[in-house]
Amino acid sequence: MGSFEQKDPGPIGALATTVGGVMYMHSFQGGATLLSLGLIFILYTMFVWWRDVLRESTLEGHHTKVVQLGPRYGFILFIVSEVMFLFALFRASSHSSLAPTVEIGGIWPPKGIAVLDPREIPFLNTLIPLSSGAAVTWAHHAILAGKEKRAVYALVATVSLALVFTAFQGMEYYQAPSTISDIIYGSTFFLATGFHGFHVIIGTLFSIVCGIRQYLGHLTKEHHVGFEAAAWYWHFVDVVRLFPFVSIYWWGGI
Amino acid sequence: MWRRSSSKLLALRSIARPNRIVTPSPSPLTLRPSATVLSRHFSGNVSKKVEDVMPIATGHEREELEAELQGRDILDINFPEGPFGTKEAPAVVKSYYDQRIVGCPGAEGEDEHDVVWFWLKKGQPHECPVCSQYFTLEVVGPGGLPDGLDEDDDHHHH
Numbered sequence: 001m002g003s004f005e006q007k008d009p010g011p012i013g014a015l016a017t018t019v020g021g022v023m024y025m026h027s028f029q030g031g032a033t034l035l036s037l038g039l040i041f042i043l044y045t046m047f048v049w050w051r052d053v054l055r056e057s058t059l060e061g062h063h064t065k066v067v068q069l070g071p072r073y074g075f076i077l078f079i080v081s082e083v084m085f086l087f088a089l090f091r092a093s094s095h096s097s098l099a100p101t102v103e104i105g106g107i108w109p110p111k112g113i114a115v116l117d118p119r120e121i122p123f124l125n126t127l128i129p130l131s132s133g134a135a136v137t138w139a140h141h142a143i144l145a146g147k148e149k150r151a152v153y154a155l156v157a158t159v160s161l162a163l164v165f166t167a168f169q170g171m172e173y174y175q176a177p178s179t180i181s182d183i184i185y186g187s188t189f190f191l192a193t194g195f196h197g198f199h200v201i202i203g204t205l206f207s208i209v210c211g212i213r214q215y216l217g218h219l220t221k222e223h224h225v226g227f228e229a230a231a232w233y234w235h236f237v238d239v240v241r242l243f244p245f246v247s248i249y250w251w252g253g254i
Numbered sequence: 255m256w257r258r259s260s261s262k263l264l265a266l267r268s269i270a271r272p273n274r275i276v277t278p279s280p281s282p283l284t285l286r287p288s289a290t291v292l293s294r295h296f297s298g299n300v301s302k303k304v305e306d307v308m309p310i311a312t313g314h315e316r317e318e319l320e321a322e323l324q325g326r327d328i329l330d331i332n333f334p335e336g337p338f339g340t341k342e343a344p345a346v347v348k349s350y351y352d353q354r355i356v357g358c359p360g361a362e363g364e365d366e367h368d369v370v371w372f373w374l375k376k377g378q379p380h381e382c383p384v385c386s387q388y389f390t391l392e393v394v395g396p397g398g399l400p401d402g403l404d405e406d407d408d409h410h411h412h
Contacts, residue, residue, distance in 0.1 A: 061313020066329065222308045223315070 013041035050209075054226075058218045068225050075229040079236050082199070089195060090243055093188035097252055104183060108252065113185045114177035115253035121172045122249040125165055129200070129238035132161035136207065136231045139214075144221050148214065155211035158234070162204040169197050189252075192244050196237070203237045206230040331394070338362075339388040347374055350395025358382040358389070 016038030023031025057063035097108045105111030116122060139154030173190075180190040210230045213219055219227050304311055304319050311319050321328045331348045338361050339345025347356050353375040360367040360382075367384045374380050376397070379390040 058310070059312070061311060061315040064314050064318045064328075217310065220308045220310060223311075 009041070010045050013038050013045050017042055054213070054218070057225075058213075063223070063225070068223070071225050071229065075232065079232060082236065083240075086192075086195065086199075086240055086243075089188070089192045090247065093192055093244075093248055093252070096184045096188055097247075104185075108185075110183055110185050113182060116172065116176065116249065118245070118249040118253055121168055122245055125168050125172070126241055126245040128161050128165045128168070129241045132158050132165070133235050133238040135161060136234045139210075140227070140231055143214070143219055143224055143227060146221050148217070151214050151219070152211060155207060155214060159204060159207050159211060162200060162207065166197065166200060166204065169193070169200075185252075189248055192248055196240055196244060199237050199240070203230070203234045206233060341388050344379055344388040344390040346392050347389055348392050348394045349374075349376075350393075350397075351400045352376040352393060352397050353391065353400065356380075356389060358385065358387050360385045361387070 016034055018038070020031055020034030020036070020038050023029075024035045025031070100106055100108040100110065109115050135154055135158040139151050139158060142148075142151035142154050178186045178189070180186050180194075207230050210219070210227045213226065302323065304316055304323065307319060307323070308315075318328050331350075334345070334347050336345055337343070347354070353373050355371060356374045357369040357371050358367075359369050365385060370382055370384055372380055372382075374389050374391045376391050376393055379388060381388050
């Protein structure tokens with residue numbers, strides 16, 4: 001009754017990922033395998049879904065002005081939901097840091113926790129996303145002006161800066177003096193910066209896809225909703241970076 | 255595949271947007287995008303062809319663009335305007351198919367009533383049960399049943 005793709009394969013990936021994840025975290029046999037398979041399946045679902053969106057919009061012309069409003073508003077609302085999520089994580093950090101409990105010495109950072117100097121990698125890693133945001137704005141202007149080659153270069157710059165950020169952040173994590181298990185400081189620090197980093201990776205992938213599409217000529221100056229969504233997401237990610245930098249790295253280390 | 259999707263899109267629009275007869279103001283029910291292609295061109299330099307505006311346009315998007323360059327809006331069919339429909343001079347509602355959902359809000363000002371919905375079918379003029387406004391359908395498209403209505407056996411889903 002039709003191929004598997006015509007029925008929604010999403011739930012299988014979600015089920016495998018969640019069950020596998022729980023199994024893995026509780027050291028059940030086969031958990032890691034199931035988790036990996038689930039994640040791969042989810043990525044596959046995402047790929048075929050968005051491939052179909054590109055087919056229907058760019059290649060078949062179904063995305064008239066009115067249809068475009070759907071993805072536009074939808075994506076804005078998605079970003080708002082992401083803001084809520086990250087807000088919760090930063091609130092968790094503030095909750096513990098503004099009134100440090102006696103168990104950790106009544107001070108923040110807690111007694112015994114060594115913090116990173118915010119003027120070193122963290123500062124650089126704040127300037128890099130901001131520059132990357134500027135690059136994506138450059139790319140947008142290039143697309144609007146019809147300068148297609150320049151838009152590709154601008155997107156390459158955006159993605160390169162993003163990859164450098166991720167590399168530095170990975171290095172910082174490797175060299176960090178504390179871990180996620182190091183009482184509440186480590187928990188909030190790594191959750192907030194970790195999820196931010198995860199969003200950076202998602203945004204980087206989105207920008208890479210936009211770069212490829214721009215190179216292939218999908219994006220026109222009249223119609224580039226996918227690129228606009230990527231740019232909004234990217235600005236959201238780089239603005240969000242300011243929050244952990246100020247409240248966790250800088251203020252949290254004083 | 256293309257045709258089926260396009261007819262589904264038109265059917266969605268017919269169902270989602272009711273007709274407002276006798277309202278000269280723009281319909282509040284739609285999210286009509288305000289920036290149009292034409293508004294960005296200088297008055298003395300209007301491009302004539304779709305290729306100048308968006309070379310890779312295809313399908314519905316191309317139709318919409320062509321219409322815009324000619325000064326029309328393809329969604330106009332959803333906002334019919336006119337005097338109060340009577341038996342001698344009925345309110346004409348256009349449709350791509352043989353039937354569509356129509357809503358009657360009554361006459362102007364004090365004679366307005368809560369919107370009454372009904373299917374308006376080809377060859378079957380309809381009278382509003384509240385204000386007796388008379389409607390007829392004018393088929394301007396391929397005709398037939400709107401997509402989704404003519405599948406008696408539920409053998410496949412989309």
